Amino acid sequence: MCLNTGCSSGCNDNCGCGCDSCCNNDCNSCCEETCGCSIELSAACVRLGLPLECLGVVNGASLEQALEAIDAIICTLSSGADGEDGDDGQGIDHTSLTNSTVGPSGEAINTYTIWGDAGETINLGTFTITDGINGADGADGTDGTNGTNGTNGTNGTNGVDGQGIDHTSFTASTGASQGLPGETDTYTIWGDAGETINLGTFTVYNGADGSQGIQGFQGIQGIPGTNGTNGTNGTNGTNGTNGADGADGADGLNGQGGWQWTIDLTPGVHIVFPTANTASVMENAGFATIRLPLGAPLGTSIKIVGTPQSTGGWKLQGNVGQTIEMTDPANSLITSAGGDVIFAATNYSDSVTLTMRDNGAGLRWVITDGIFAGGVLPTFI
Numbered sequence: 001m002c003l004n005t006g007c008s009s010g011c012n013d014n015c016g017c018g019c020d021s022c023c024n025n026d027c028n029s030c031c032e033e034t035c036g037c038s039i040e041l042s043a044a045c046v047r048l049g050l051p052l053e054c055l056g057v058v059n060g061a062s063l064e065q066a067l068e069a070i071d072a073i074i075c076t077l078s079s080g081a082d083g084e085d086g087d088d089g090q091g092i093d094h095t096s097l098t099n100s101t102v103g104p105s106g107e108a109i110n111t112y113t114i115w116g117d118a119g120e121t122i123n124l125g126t127f128t129i130t131d132g133i134n135g136a137d138g139a140d141g142t143d144g145t146n147g148t149n150g151t152n153g154t155n156g157t158n159g160v161d162g163q164g165i166d167h168t169s170f171t172a173s174t175g176a177s178q179g180l181p182g183e184t185d186t187y188t189i190w191g192d193a194g195e196t197i198n199l200g201t202f203t204v205y206n207g208a209d210g211s212q213g214i215q216g217f218q219g220i221q222g223i224p225g226t227n228g229t230n231g232t233n234g235t236n237g238t239n240g241t242n243g244a245d246g247a248d249g250a251d252g253l254n255g256q257g258g259w260q261w262t263i264d265l266t267p268g269v270h271i272v273f274p275t276a277n278t279a280s281v282m283e284n285a286g287f288a289t290i291r292l293p294l295g296a297p298l299g300t301s302i303k304i305v306g307t308p309q310s311t312g313g314w315k316l317q318g319n320v321g322q323t324i325e326m327t328d329p330a331n332s333l334i335t336s337a338g339g340d341v342i343f344a345a346t347n348y349s350d351s352v353t354l355t356m357r358d359n360g361a362g363l364r365w366v367i368t369d370g371i372f373a374g375g376v377l378p379t380f381i
Contacts, residue, residue: 043067049128090116090124098126107133163191165199175206182208223281223305279303282310282348292354292365294319300356301368306349315342316354318365324354326367328377336380341367343378350378 043064051059055069092114099111108131116122168187175183184205191197263281277300282288290304306314318324318339325335343350351371358364372378 090122092124093117093122096120103130105133107131163197163199166190166192166197169195171201179206181206277301279305281305281307282314283307284310284312284314286312288312288314289317290314291317292319292322292324294322294362296356296362298356298358298362302354302365303351304354305351306343306347308349310348313342313344313348315340315344316352316365318363321361322363322365324365324367324380326370326377326380329375334377334380338381340381341378342381347373347376347378349373 044062046063048057048059048061048063048066051057052066052069055066055073057066057069093116095112095114097110098113101109103109109128110131111126111128113120113126114124116124168189170178170185171188172186173180173183175185178185184203186201186203188195188201189199191199263283279302280290282304288310292302304314304316316324318336322339323335323337324339324341325333326341328334350373352367353369354365355368356362356364357366
């Protein structure tokens, strides 16, 4: 299609396609021809999509108006002294689609951003492209006659054989030896057993050791062993002369009370501990309840040792008004508001030590030591 303000002769001169008819259009004076003429636009028919404020040209003005404004400025210029070099300009690295909307007629309106760097931190501005909507489909043309079959092409040459991987081997490290935490090891890929075909390398970063976990609870004290048998008496020595009576020594300090151990085989029975220090080994096949004593003095301790035989499970039950507390591994306080701590089928073999921490009414029992199977804590109710 030729676009020219002239008529047939102008199209012929500029397109060379034999355009011999005119259309009634100042911007498209020649009609479309099958030879495919080049497009020539009159400057008066090209509209600007942005204003040129310094030239006084508004948005929508023609290119012809903009060129006339530029020409008028150039004609008023006079040669003066050379000015200082300006700052280096900012080149365009790439553009990218940043927004897309649909116009009132269904046309796509795409906004692109002009970037001065690959990282898209230098924004040089934007421009908009509006896609034209699709025209109506033309009528189907008549089917052409079938063409003759082409001759078969010659076979291509075989490609070269690929190179397989035979093995890899450790070849270097940033550390003193292979596999050190925090260091990077380098391995070479070989294509043959003799390591003459080097296919490349890859690296493996060895992760540093993690920080040490928190210390677990201290295990409870083991059950005391049975007393050994008495040794045989030695032969009596001869009696010595009686010495003079010595002065009475000072009274010694009171010794600590020992643990009083019991073995509990009875399910379903509430076991009431005395106020003295006592311990119980659980071997109950059915569920058992251990009720804690009232009025226990400050510092009174109780041990309960679960065993593989205590499959029925058991629970600690506070007496009237009592609570049971424990600090978990995350250093958070757990309290049984209802006074019950249940060691059921999943942790019946746990062991705990409770100590009275209330110097008054004796209502606050604290689990000061414990062993919990698989790190699973009992249930506080």
